[in-house]
Amino acid sequence: MKSNKLYDEQRIKVAQEAINGTKISFLARKYSVSPSTIANWVKFYKERFGEQATPSVSERIEDAKRVQELEDKMDTAIKLLGEKDLEIELLR
Known part of the structure; x- marks a missing residue:
C-alpha cells in the first residue's frame, strides 16, 4: 500500500x-x-x-519573481566564491 x-x-x-x-x-x-x-x-x-x-497568472508571476530572486542570489554567491578563491590563491 x-x-x-x-x-x-x-x-x-x-x-x-x-x-x-x-x-x-x-x-x-x-x-x-x-x-x-x-x-x-x-x-x-x-x-x-x-x-x-x-496556477493562476498571479501565482505564475510570483513564481517567476521568486525564481529571479534566487537566480540573483546564486549569481552573487558564485561571484563571492570566485573572489574568495582568488584571494586564497593570492595568499598562497
Whole structure:
C-alpha cells in the first residue's frame, strides 16, 4: 500500500510539472514514462482538482519573481566564491 501511495504522489508531481509548463516530452524522458501516460495523469489531475490544478497568472508571476530572486542570489554567491578563491590563491 505504501508503494502505491508513493507512486500516486509521483504521478501528481509529474502532472503538476506538466501543468506548470514543463514540456511533456521532457518529462517523459526525465521520468522514463510515455508522453501519453503523462497526458493521462494531467487529465486525471485536472478532473480531480479542477481549477485549482492550474496556477493562476498571479501565482505564475510570483513564481517567476521568486525564481529571479534566487537566480540573483546564486549569481552573487558564485561571484563571492570566485573572489574568495582568488584571494586564497593570492595568499598562497
